[in-house]
Amino acid sequence: MITNQTVRPYIIVIDDDQVMRLSCLKILKKEGYEVATFVDGVEGLENIYQRKPDLVVVDLKMPRLSGMEVISRVHAIDPDICIVVITGYATIGTAVDAMKNGAYDFLPKPFTPDELRLIVRRGLERRMFAKKTAELKKEKQQMQRRFVTFVSHQLQSPLAAVKQYLEVLNFLPDTPDKQAVQKEWIDRSLARISELLELISDWLTISKIESGQLTECTGDANLVKIFNDLKTTFQPECDKKNIFLNISIPEHLPPVPAREDCLRVLFNNLIHNSIKYNKTGGSVQVQAEEKENSIEVLVKDSGIGIPDDKIDLIFEDFYRVKSENTKKIPGTGLGLPICKKIVEELGGAIEVDSKLNVGTAFRINLPKGRGEKGA
Amino acid sequence: MSQDAKVLIIDDDEDFRISMRTLLESKNYQVAEADSGKQGLEKIKTEKPDVILLDIMMETMDEGYLLNQLIKFQKQYEDFRDIPVFMVSSIQEDPLSRFPKAAGNVDMITPDHYFSKPVDIPKFLETLEKVLQDKKS
Numbered sequence: 001m002i003t004n005q006t007v008r009p010y011i012i013v014i015d016d017d018q019v020m021r022l023s024c025l026k027i028l029k030k031e032g033y034e035v036a037t038f039v040d041g042v043e044g045l046e047n048i049y050q051r052k053p054d055l056v057v058v059d060l061k062m063p064r065l066s067g068m069e070v071i072s073r074v075h076a077i078d079p080d081i082c083i084v085v086i087t088g089y090a091t092i093g094t095a096v097d098a099m100k101n102g103a104y105d106f107l108p109k110p111f112t113p114d115e116l117r118l119i120v121r122r123g124l125e126r127r128m129f130a131k132k133t134a135e136l137k138k139e140k141q142q143m144q145r146r147f148v149t150f151v152s153h154q155l156q157s158p159l160a161a162v163k164q165y166l167e168v169l170n171f172l173p174d175t176p177d178k179q180a181v182q183k184e185w186i187d188r189s190l191a192r193i194s195e196l197l198e199l200i201s202d203w204l205t206i207s208k209i210e211s212g213q214l215t216e217c218t219g220d221a222n223l224v225k226i227f228n229d230l231k232t233t234f235q236p237e238c239d240k241k242n243i244f245l246n247i248s249i250p251e252h253l254p255p256v257p258a259r260e261d262c263l264r265v266l267f268n269n270l271i272h273n274s275i276k277y278n279k280t281g282g283s284v285q286v287q288a289e290e291k292e293n294s295i296e297v298l299v300k301d302s303g304i305g306i307p308d309d310k311i312d313l314i315f316e317d318f319y320r321v322k323s324e325n326t327k328k329i330p331g332t333g334l335g336l337p338i339c340k341k342i343v344e345e346l347g348g349a350i351e352v353d354s355k356l357n358v359g360t361a362f363r364i365n366l367p368k369g370r371g372e373k374g375a
Numbered sequence: 376m377s378q379d380a381k382v383l384i385i386d387d388d389e390d391f392r393i394s395m396r397t398l399l400e401s402k403n404y405q406v407a408e409a410d411s412g413k414q415g416l417e418k419i420k421t422e423k424p425d426v427i428l429l430d431i432m433m434e435t436m437d438e439g440y441l442l443n444q445l446i447k448f449q450k451q452y453e454d455f456r457d458i459p460v461f462m463v464s465s466i467q468e469d470p471l472s473r474f475p476k477a478a479g480n481v482d483m484i485t486p487d488h489y490f491s492k493p494v495d496i497p498k499f500l501e502t503l504e505k506v507l508q509d510k511k512s
Contacts, residue, residue: 153432153465160465160492161390168394171496172401181397188390 009124010051013037014044014070015059015086020109024057027113028120041065045073052078054127055120057107060087060094071101080130082123086111154199154318154332158192165189195330202334205265206317206341214262215345220255220369221263223288223295230264234271243275244283253288256295257369258346266342267297269335270362274301276329277360294348295368300361306354314352315340339364380507381405383424385415385442386463387433391492395428402500412442419446419455425507429486431464439464443486459506462486463494 011033013024021037028035036053038044042064048056056074060067067085074081085098088109095106104123107115165185172178208214227249238245256263267286274284282302289296304325306314313319318333320326339362343350347367354360382404384392389410396406407422409415412433419427427446431439443460446452488506490499 156465156492157388161388161394164391164394164493167493167496168398171398177401185394188393192390 008032008034009054009127010034010036011055011057011120011124012044012047012053013057014039014041014062014067015057016040016062017059020059020086023113024116027116031117031120033120041067041070045070045077048074048081049077053081055082055084055123057084057086057116057120060085060098068098068101071098071103075102080127080134082127084119084123150318151203155196158196158199162189162192191330195332198330199332199334202332202338205338206334209338209341209345212345214259214265215342216259217257217346218259219257221258221260222255223253223263223297224249224251226260226263226267227286227288230267230271233268234275237275238284241275241278242280243278245275246283247286249286249288250290253290253295255369256346256366258366262342262346263366266339266364267299269339270299270364273335274299274303274360276331277301277326278303282359290368291365293368294365297364297366298361299364300359302359305356305358305360306352307356311352311354379403379405380425381407381422382426382428382503383407383409383415383418383422384428385409385412385418385433385439386428386430387411388430391430391463395494398496398500404503412439415442416445416452419452419458423455424458425510426503427458427460429460429462431462457510459487459510461488461490461499461503463490463492465492 011028013021013028013035015021015024015037016039018039021039025035025037036047038047040062041058044056044058045065047053056070058067058070067087071083071085074083079102083103084105084107085095085103086107086109087094098106104126105119107119165188169178169182169185205214227247231245231247234245237243271284271286278284278301284302285298285300287298287300289298306321307323310321314321314336317337319337320331320333340350343364343366349365351363352360353363382399384395384406386392386395386408387410392408392410396408399406407418407424409418415427415429418424429439429442433439439462443462446455446458446460488502
């Protein structure tokens with residue numbers, strides 16, 4: 001509000017010399033600033049305290065309170081207020097002292113209107129910049145605080161739900177009714193604990209990506225081997241859900257300069273998602289192809305798809321599409337953010353194409369290894 | 376034996392709704408459920424609960440607060456304004472500390488009662504009973 005650019009800057013001039021006050025007032029008002037003048041430091045400081053001006057022009061030599069004292073007190077009120085010192089007995093020494101006390105700049109008498117205008121304009125720019133920086137910092141801190149609250153909530157919710165089950169069980173008298181719910185509640189509690197473990201594991205993965213530990217390049221990874229392993233991993237789940245899993249990778253696909261476990265996390269997440277958000281009788285297709293400068297992997301499913309208006313959000317931390325279809329599917333909301341972070345750290349790209357109720361396709365481009373010139 | 380008062384649980388956590396429903400039904404309360412703030416507002420009108428159990432963090436961080444605000448201030452919920460609201464959250468914090476600026480700069484109003492999850496069962500049931508008795512008299 002105060003920083004709103006349409007608000008006129010407020011400047012005060014403190015000088016015991018009436019001529020000086022009037023001329024400063026005239027020059028600065030003409031520039032469109034709101035200006036007030038004061039005959040000495042005591043009055044000036046009172047106004048500074050009440051109105052927090054953007055800039056203070058102050059004479060160093062005044063009765064009652066010296067300009068030097070005013071300077072040191074202004075910054076106790078607000079360290080971002082810009083102070084310009086004027087004085088008739090300009091020496092390098094007083095200038096340095098004033099700056100040491102926190103003045104922004106120094107204007108020796110006599111000065112021209114242009115000199116005053118220039119120094120005030122520069123001072124105000126600095127003041128606005130400082131204000132903006134402070135605001136951004138505050139905003140960032142607020143976001144961090146909210147983020148911490150949010151993560152704590154995600155971590156605490158499953159534990160609270162499980163503890164609530166146990167406490168209610170403890171509280172209920174031993175009746176057949178209690179027996180009846182017990183088994184179901186144990187299963188539900190186990191599911192929540194798995195959810196929590198998965199969340200912590202994803203969280204650790206993200207921190208490993210951010211520290212560079214997972215995405216550092218220690219050699220080349222062979223995609224053919226990774227996908228063979230992933231097929232073995234996911235085949236039983238696909239059989240159970242009657243999903244057709246087709247992974248076709250050319251045998252001579254060049255390797256990717258990345259850690260094997262990193263690529264495993266990436267494709268494990270993507271294939272896991274395409275099975276998780278699929279329909280009975282659906283299919284998951286994984287294809288890889290060597291391009292001129294990269295290796296392109298396509299992970300395509302015939303699943304529930306992503307609504308158009310949600311597609312931009314799926315790579316956001318903790319975001320999950322909420323719908324009747326997804327309600328029963330557990331997830332941390334970190335799987336795709338992990339994929340995106342990994343691909344970007346590796347210098348590749350990830351794209352998504354999806355149609356609601358038809359399916360989703362992720363196209364991943366990764367750099368080619370072994371002497372190939374990358375893009 | 377308690378009264379047959381109706382409690383509406385508004386919470387997107389299915390497990391919390393299940394355990395609380397069982398607990399409340401064991402004490403002969405009637406229970407209605409809503410899994411979102413939107414559904415909650417509908418159920419307030421159709422179910423006419425005696426007490427509302429409201430989770431703070433649902434779809435958005437402050438959904439519960441906003442809902443409380445609506446119930447207490449909006450004209451269309453005038454008839455439901457006096458329903459006591461028990462706010463619950465798994466975040467352990469002083470609820471009063473976040474009311475002033477919870478969502479933007481909208482002033483939040485204090486909930487009638489606040490419980491952190493998991494809910495302390497004896498204390499919760501005792502408060503519930505007392506609130507309902509006060510309401511009757």
